[in-house]
Structures are given as C-alpha cells and as structure tokens.
Amino acid sequence: MNINDNEQIVNLLLILIGLPACGKTTFSKTLIEYLYSNKINLIDNNNLTSNIDQQINIYHLEYDEIFKLICKKIDNNNSLENWKPTRLEVYSQILNIINNKNNKLILLNQILPIKSYKLSNNIDNNNNNSIDNINKSKTIINLIILDDNMYYKSMRYKYYQLSNSFQNVKYCQIYFKKDIYKSIENNNNRTINNQNHNNFKNINYHSDQDEMVFLLSKEKERNITKNNIIHQFDLQCRKIISDIMKSKTKSSGCNSSVNTPYSNVSKVLSQYKQTFLKTTLTGFIQDNHDYIQEYSDIIPPPHIKIAF
Incomplete structure (x- = not known):
C-alpha cells in the first residue's frame, strides 16, 4: 500500500496456535521485547538501502484481553454471547491496521502499536535540505501478532486469505505443541482472574458450549x-x-x-x-x-x- 510516492506499508501477520496456557502470550511478550530492545530489522537487510528508512510498529492482539474489553463495553459478562463479537472485533481491528484506515466498524478504540521503533541510514541527518533526504523513501512495517488459540483451520483461513487479497500482507503461523496436562498445570498457576475455568474440557480454548456447538454443526x-x-x-x-x-x-x-x-x-x-x-x-x-x-x-x- 502506497500512502504517497515515498512511503510504503508492509504488514506481517503472525498467527499463534495452541492450547490455553501453552506459552503463546509469554512468547509474544518475549518476542516484542527482543525486537524492540535490539531494534531488529524485520525485512531483508538488502532493502535497507541508503535511501530507505523504516518504521516498525508492533501490534499485540490478545483475544482474552479484547474479550474482557468487549464484555465491559456491552455490559454483559456472558461468554456464550460475547465470543462472536470479540472475534469480529479482532478481525475488523486487523483490517483497519492493514488498510491504514478505520473502514471497518469496531466497538473499541482502534488498537495502537504496543511498541514502535525506527531504523535509519543516518545519512546527513543535519542536512534536511539535501537531495538524499528529500528523495528518501520510508517503509512502515506493521508486525501484527494475533494471540489466540486458532485451533480450527477455518478460524485461521480468513486471515490467510488476507495475504491473497492484499499484496502488502505476509502470513505466518506458529504452532505451540504442549501436553494438555502441562497446560492445565500452567493454568492453575495463574492468578484467579486470569484462569480459564473448564475450557480444557473442550479442545478449542475459546469454544465454550455455544461456540463448540456452532463449529461442530458447521x-x-x-x-x-x-x-x-x-x-x-x-x-x-x-x-x-x-x-x-x-x-x-x-x-x-x-x-x-x-x-x-x-x-x-x-x-x-x-x-x-x-x-x-x-x-x-x-x-x-x-x-x-x-x-x-x-x-x-x-x-x-x-x-x-x-x-x-
């Protein structure tokens, strides 16, 4: 997506797949801190030429946190009713990030990057009128981490389709394989507010009874x-x-x-x-x-x- 002649946006969509308490959120936070602390270049180093600067924006969309905000927003704590609007909210938020516009209707405020940093070639930064600075291109890289269980292929497919619909979207998924009993143990070690009671009875973390029936019937x-x-x-x-x-x-x-x-x-x-x-x-x-x-x-x- 070209915002102007000298600006380009690249979206990197990272989907995390796994049971609850298998380490997805811990991985996300560790990855974000590592990228930010080391100012990691997220695209080929060859692309960072003398006339290109980069701005990296890191978004962390954590389903559990967005779910809580949705429940608070609509004043209804019944998960049987709120999982659908939450999933729609997550998808709409991502579309708005990709399009760099608030085209999709959302219930919450547009999610902002949790971290941002810049990579510059540092060529004559004091000479703002130089030809190099005037003609310098800027690449905005949005790393969008979707922290959800994403167990069913059908749940991930619409995000995969984004890479086909938008030329500036790159798709990647990471599967967290962990023994279910270890996940239950990790869940029990969480604070009371962050525990996911009874969700391990279903293979899909966010599929409570209503969602599970819907997916099975589908x-x-x-x-x-x-x-x-x-x-x-x-x-x-x-x-x-x-x-x-x-x-x-x-x-x-x-x-x-x-x-x-x-x-x-x-x-x-x-x-x-x-x-x-x-x-x-x-x-x-x-x-x-x-x-x-x-x-x-x-x-x-x-x-x-x-x-x-």
Missing part, C-alpha cells in the same frame, strides 16, 4: 455437502460414460451385451472416474472447505444434457 454441514457433491459428480460421470459407450457401440454396430474392444474402454473410464472422485475432487473440496457450499452450484442438474 463441520457436520461441510461433511454432508462434501458427500453430496461427490455423489452428484459420481452420477454425472456414470451418465457421461454410459452415453459415450452407447454412442461408440451404436456407431460401430456392435452389440453392447457382448464383449467388445469398447469394454476395455469402459473399464478404463470407470477407473479414471474413481481416481477423480477419491483423490482429485475430494482433495479439492478438503482444501477449499470454506467455499464448499458454493461448489454445489457447478454441478449440472440431472435434466441438463451435456454435449461433447
């Missing part, structure tokens, strides 16, 4: 739609093969009831069909499950005759 719908799509494609493929074989046997004058050279063709086509349904189509649906419902629209209705 997953069930996906499986039903997936099976229906495969079934519909199977019927269409069978019909296509049948039409091809009828056309071939009719044109050759062969009796379809006896063994002919076209029998082998039928077997080969059937094998291709099985391979397509079991691997290609299934894999395609699995990789694009967020749009799976839309795929049903590309299946021709049974009454439409397909020409070859």
Whole structure:
C-alpha cells in the first residue's frame, strides 16, 4: 500500500496456535521485547538501502484481553454471547491496521502499536535540505501478532486469505505443541482472574458450549455437502460414460451385451472416474472447505444434457 510516492506499508501477520496456557502470550511478550530492545530489522537487510528508512510498529492482539474489553463495553459478562463479537472485533481491528484506515466498524478504540521503533541510514541527518533526504523513501512495517488459540483451520483461513487479497500482507503461523496436562498445570498457576475455568474440557480454548456447538454443526454441514457433491459428480460421470459407450457401440454396430474392444474402454473410464472422485475432487473440496457450499452450484442438474 502506497500512502504517497515515498512511503510504503508492509504488514506481517503472525498467527499463534495452541492450547490455553501453552506459552503463546509469554512468547509474544518475549518476542516484542527482543525486537524492540535490539531494534531488529524485520525485512531483508538488502532493502535497507541508503535511501530507505523504516518504521516498525508492533501490534499485540490478545483475544482474552479484547474479550474482557468487549464484555465491559456491552455490559454483559456472558461468554456464550460475547465470543462472536470479540472475534469480529479482532478481525475488523486487523483490517483497519492493514488498510491504514478505520473502514471497518469496531466497538473499541482502534488498537495502537504496543511498541514502535525506527531504523535509519543516518545519512546527513543535519542536512534536511539535501537531495538524499528529500528523495528518501520510508517503509512502515506493521508486525501484527494475533494471540489466540486458532485451533480450527477455518478460524485461521480468513486471515490467510488476507495475504491473497492484499499484496502488502505476509502470513505466518506458529504452532505451540504442549501436553494438555502441562497446560492445565500452567493454568492453575495463574492468578484467579486470569484462569480459564473448564475450557480444557473442550479442545478449542475459546469454544465454550455455544461456540463448540456452532463449529461442530458447521463441520457436520461441510461433511454432508462434501458427500453430496461427490455423489452428484459420481452420477454425472456414470451418465457421461454410459452415453459415450452407447454412442461408440451404436456407431460401430456392435452389440453392447457382448464383449467388445469398447469394454476395455469402459473399464478404463470407470477407473479414471474413481481416481477423480477419491483423490482429485475430494482433495479439492478438503482444501477449499470454506467455499464448499458454493461448489454445489457447478454441478449440472440431472435434466441438463451435456454435449461433447
């Protein structure tokens, strides 16, 4: 995103994945302090040329803290109702950071960087009128750390899509693998206000009963739609093969009831069909499950005759 001719914005989106109390927030704070204390350059050092300055802004979006603010904002401490607006708030906040505008409606104030620092080439800083300073470019780098459990792929996918929708967004995710019993132990060692009671009963940290039911029902719908799509494609493929074989046997004058050279063709086509349904189509649906419902629209209705 170019703010002006001499300014560019790069957004680095870092997604943290893991159970509660597995160390995501501790990692975030340690990383932020390390980057800030050492003034780390977040992009290729080759990009820091004599005519480019950098400003690094570090954002830490911690779901638990935003959830508390949302509950306070709407005067309702019922997590069964507030997890949805909290997730929407987090996503909208990130979009506003990426766009450098407050385009998305948010409940809270726009989140500000928790740390910021600059990297400069320090060329003749006292000569503000020099040609080098006038033509100097500036790169703004936003490191956005999303500190949430992000257990389901569907929860992360919309953030991954941002890297496809915006050329200035780079996506990265880190998975924190930790024994659940160790996570429970860490949770018990927290102060009372920061403990997450009963959340370990569900594999998704922020999925309380209401959210878990929603996600499970969504997953069930996906499986039903997936099976229906495969079934519909199977019927269409069978019909296509049948039409091809009828056309071939009719044109050759062969009796379809006896063994002919076209029998082998039928077997080969059937094998291709099985391979397509079991691997290609299934894999395609699995990789694009967020749009799976839309795929049903590309299946021709049974009454439409397909020409070859």
